Amino acid sequence: MLETYEFLTTENIAAYLASHPEISSVIDAGSIVDLKEVGDGNLNLVFIVKDKQGKGIVLKQSLPYVRLVGPSWPMSPDRARIEYETTMIHSVAAKHLVPEIYFYDPERYIIAMEDLSDHKVWRTALNLGEQHFGAAEAIGEYIARVLFATSIFGAGAEAHYKGIARAINPELCLITEDLVFTEPYFPADRNSYLPENKVDAEAIINDKQLALEIGQLKYKFMTSTEALLHGDLHTGSVMVKSDTSGKAISTRAFDSEFSFYGPIGFDIGACFANFYIALARATALGRTTHADYISALPEELWRAFEKNFRTLWPSRVDKRVFSDQLLEELLDQWKVDAIGFAAAKMVRRIVGLAKTSDIETLEPDLRIGAARGVLRAAQLAVRERHSNTDIPSLTQKMRKIIEEVQTSGKK
Amino acid sequence: MLETYEFLTTENIAAYLASHPEISSVIDAGSIVDLKEVGDGNLNLVFIVKDKQGKGIVLKQSLPYVRLVGPSWPMSPDRARIEYETTMIHSVAAKHLVPEIYFYDPERYIIAMEDLSDHKVWRTALNLGEQHFGAAEAIGEYIARVLFATSIFGAGAEAHYKGIARAINPELCLITEDLVFTEPYFPADRNSYLPENKVDAEAIINDKQLALEIGQLKYKFMTSTEALLHGDLHTGSVMVKSDTSGKAISTRAFDSEFSFYGPIGFDIGACFANFYIALARATALGRTTHADYISALPEELWRAFEKNFRTLWPSRVDKRVFSDQLLEELLDQWKVDAIGFAAAKMVRRIVGLAKTSDIETLEPDLRIGAARGVLRAAQLAVRERHSNTDIPSLTQKMRKIIEEVQTSGKK
Numbered sequence: 035m036l037e038t039y040e041f042l043t044t045e046n047i048a049a050y051l052a053s054h055p056e057i058s059s060v061i062d063a064g065s066i067v068d069l070k071e072v073g074d075g076n077l078n079l080v081f082i083v084k085d086k087q088g089k090g091i092v093l094k095q096s097l098p099y100v101r102l103v104g105p106s107w108p109m110s111p112d113r114a115r116i117e118y119e120t121t122m123i124h125s126v127a128a129k130h131l132v133p134e135i136y137f138y139d140p141e142r143y144i145i146a147m148e149d150l151s152d153h154k155v156w157r158t159a160l161n162l163g164e165q166h167f168g169a170a171e172a173i174g175e176y177i178a179r180v181l182f183a184t185s186i187f188g189a190g191a192e193a194h195y196k197g198i199a200r201a202i203n204p205e206l207c208l209i210t211e212d213l214v215f216t217e218p219y220f221p222a223d224r225n226s227y228l229p230e231n232k233v234d235a236e237a238i239i240n241d242k243q244l245a246l247e248i249g250q251l252k253y254k255f256m257t258s259t260e261a262l263l264h265g266d267l268h269t270g271s272v273m274v275k276s277d278t279s280g281k282a283i284s285t286r287a288f289d290s291e292f293s294f295y296g297p298i299g300f301d302i303g304a305c306f307a308n309f310y311i312a313l314a315r316a317t318a319l320g321r322t323t324h325a326d327y328i329s330a331l332p333e334e335l336w337r338a339f340e341k342n343f344r345t346l347w348p349s350r351v352d353k354r355v356f357s358d359q360l361l362e363e364l365l366d367q368w369k370v371d372a373i374g375f376a377a378a379k380m381v382r383r384i385v386g387l388a389k390t391s392d393i394e395t396l397e398p399d400l401r402i403g404a405a406r407g408v409l410r411a412a413q414l415a416v417r418e419r420h421s422n423t424d425i426p427s428l429t430q431k432m433r434k435i436i437e438e439v440q441t442s443g444k445k
Numbered sequence: 446m447l448e449t450y451e452f453l454t455t456e457n458i459a460a461y462l463a464s465h466p467e468i469s470s471v472i473d474a475g476s477i478v479d480l481k482e483v484g485d486g487n488l489n490l491v492f493i494v495k496d497k498q499g500k501g502i503v504l505k506q507s508l509p510y511v512r513l514v515g516p517s518w519p520m521s522p523d524r525a526r527i528e529y530e531t532t533m534i535h536s537v538a539a540k541h542l543v544p545e546i547y548f549y550d551p552e553r554y555i556i557a558m559e560d561l562s563d564h565k566v567w568r569t570a571l572n573l574g575e576q577h578f579g580a581a582e583a584i585g586e587y588i589a590r591v592l593f594a595t596s597i598f599g600a601g602a603e604a605h606y607k608g609i610a611r612a613i614n615p616e617l618c619l620i621t622e623d624l625v626f627t628e629p630y631f632p633a634d635r636n637s638y639l640p641e642n643k644v645d646a647e648a649i650i651n652d653k654q655l656a657l658e659i660g661q662l663k664y665k666f667m668t669s670t671e672a673l674l675h676g677d678l679h680t681g682s683v684m685v686k687s688d689t690s691g692k693a694i695s696t697r698a699f700d701s702e703f704s705f706y707g708p709i710g711f712d713i714g715a716c717f718a719n720f721y722i723a724l725a726r727a728t729a730l731g732r733t734t735h736a737d738y739i740s741a742l743p744e745e746l747w748r749a750f751e752k753n754f755r756t757l758w759p760s761r762v763d764k765r766v767f768s769d770q771l772l773e774e775l776l777d778q779w780k781v782d783a784i785g786f787a788a789a790k791m792v793r794r795i796v797g798l799a800k801t802s803d804i805e806t807l808e809p810d811l812r813i814g815a816a817r818g819v820l821r822a823a824q825l826a827v828r829e830r831h832s833n834t835d836i837p838s839l840t841q842k843m844r845k846i847i848e849e850v851q852t853s854g855k856k
Binding site: 186191192194195196198199200202203204207208211215216219220245246248249250252253256257258259260352354355356357359360363364 | 606610611615656763765768770775
């Protein structure tokens with residue numbers, strides 16, 4: 035049975051905002067001049083509201099079902115609470131790297147947050163061939179700060195255990211388990227791809243080493259509680275704003291409704307995966323300079339993550355036993371994990387249910403090779419990660435594969 | 446502020462039992478003839494009550510503080526709920542290997558359970574030089590059954606996540622973190638040992654590889670949620686009953702108040718540790734036949750664990766991705782983990798706060814060498830586990846060390 039509560043509409047939104055006087059300085063509910071629904075269509079309602087002074091606010095409401103499908107796929111709106119709580123916790127560690135939250139309405143599952151419409155979704159920017167310099171560094175800093183703060187190192191044991199209990203998110207974790215770690219490796223109903231990529235999808239299914247590693251990664255995803263992850267940190271969950279020189283002056287991670295306590299490598303790997311997917315698009319389109327820019331992003335993110343984590347390390351709550359040498363081992367392990375999770379995320383975006391616009395908006399003759407490149411690069415990454423975790427060298431190998439298998443109309 | 450509720454006493458216990466008519470077939474509250482308090486003095490009150498028919502019941506009540514110390518060390522009595530819930534969950538998987546629970550009283554934190562006073566505490570039996578054949582096999586079966594049932598393999602994802610949230614146990618986990626994984630590796634106030642063992646305790650503190658491995662093990666203890674562990678599975682948490690030939694006909698694991706979701710190797714390692722401690726005692730006392738018996742227990746337990754886990758494996762909830770080859774890798778990893786956790790448990794029992802009667806009841810001239818042997822065997826185990834996880838061969842090496850460093854009055 036679905037929960038019932040009032041949904042936001044263009045008609046009731048002004049009155050709703052007026053009923054929250056605590057945000058009167060953020061937006062004038064009496065002079066709304068612009069109102070649009072921008073939800074990406076998958077899960078939630080998202081409204082951007084502007085007043086006549088040009089000030090704005092975003093209202094995000096969880097529906098009791100998957101929006102894309104409707105009430106036939108019920109889903110707890112409690113994910114809004116999880117996103118709200120995670121964003122509040124993450125903002126303590128990295129205020130400048132998440133949207134500001136104004137309030138949370140637990141009765142109607144509405145989060146009121148900062149209007150970032152002067153920012154761009156990073157995926158959109160990457161698809162357009164734009165370069166925002168420093169965004170990957172900012173996201174590396176974000177990951178380091180929020181994961182350190184919510185690890186046993188930053189939070190201490192008791193807060194960590196209590197955080198785990200509060201943040202369990204079985205419903206959304208199940209989506210990740212199925213769509214990322216399971217279905218792409220079987221002939222599942224929700225999988226899809228171009229007929230020309232059937233051979234590539236079958237190669238994935240027949241790759242025995244990949245299958246074993248995916249099993250290990252899935253098990254780690256389900257049984258490791260290292261930190262409170264974002265949980266779905268792709269380039270579509272990042273907003274960027276740059277100055278005229280292309281320097282990123284504001285970078286924000288949002289949409290953390292898949293948040294849960296999981297392995298630290300997972301968020302890093304999610305970013306890597308989306309960089310490699312963007313690389314496949316740039317390669318398909320013959321954008322060499324853009325591909326050069328993208329190829330540097332994984333290492334830029336990792337370096338920023340590592341640097342910031344190292345900076346925070348001396349502030350860990352309990353230094354006893356958790357030695358500097360342990361940090362070195364953990365960093366090594368997290369990098370291996372990240373590459374593995376990246377591979378899982380790459381495969382799911384090509385073969386599994388949820389695609390990316392990077393690849394899907396390519397013409398089919400280019401898409402075939404781009405999809406093939408992403409899959410083969412993922413297979414390479416999984417094999418290489420145990421012997422070579424040098425990100426620049428690994429990225430070059432992956433880029434080479436992506437170039438080799440690219441297709442075009444000429445073919 | 447301490448919680449207040451009525452404690453059980455020899456005076457009020459008959460009336461208390463009479464107020465629970467549902468157990469009238471277990472014990473006749475109107476004809477109590479014997480009543481004794483047998484709590485080991487550390488945490489709880491434990492009463493064994495017998496009626497004139499000779500039927501019995503055990504009542505275990507958690508106090509709102511550590512009994513040994515008194516109200517100055519407060520501790521939530523909620524640990525009784527954790528023990529109750531864990532025992533109920535574990536009994537579904539291994540009814541014949543845990544005590545039967547009759548009821549739980551959440552207001553007074555009392556668990557009413559099966560009277561096992563025809564059994565012996567296994568540690569006591571081992572200390573006496575008794576051999577109960579099949580007890581280690583039964584405990585291996587217990588571990589396999591309860592850990593499989595509460596892993597994602599046996600429980601499925603959603604039940605697993607919800608179980609984690611319900612079973613968090615920060616207060617008792619903190620005790621393990623401090624006493625097992627931290628204090629023995631520093632000059633902590635709560636550590637103690639014979640003056641002659643100072644050199645051995647210092648060798649532990651100065652063993653850099655051990656320190657690093659303990660850091661890894663502590664991190665795994667705190668961030669891995671593989672299954673609902675017993676959490677404190679030493680030979681004092683096991684009751685055994687044998688027939689006249691010495692064949693164990695009933696073996697039960699009890700006292701699971703340290704239960705939490707943790708790494709599967711932890712319970713196995715706890716047993717290993719206590720076997721090696723028993724081996725050091727037998728060696729000190731020159732009981733060669735008994736030492737032969739004890740030396741076979743780690744492998745007996747592991748084999749039974751592995752065999753039972755393999756038997757249960759085909760019944761896992763989700764076979765997709767979790768392949769047979771993954772099981773092989775997990776079994777390998779769990780064995781490595783178990784040896785590491787064993788070492789941590791061995792060190793804590795010699796240097797840290799909570800000792801074992803195995804060693805403590807030896808005369809000092811024997812105790813020096815027995816303690817030294819346990820510590821050196823632990824150091825060896827930690828180093829060996831990465832290259833050699835053959836339990837019989839590892840055990841022989843550990844036994845050799847224990848024999849080499851044994852001391853006696855002649856010295």
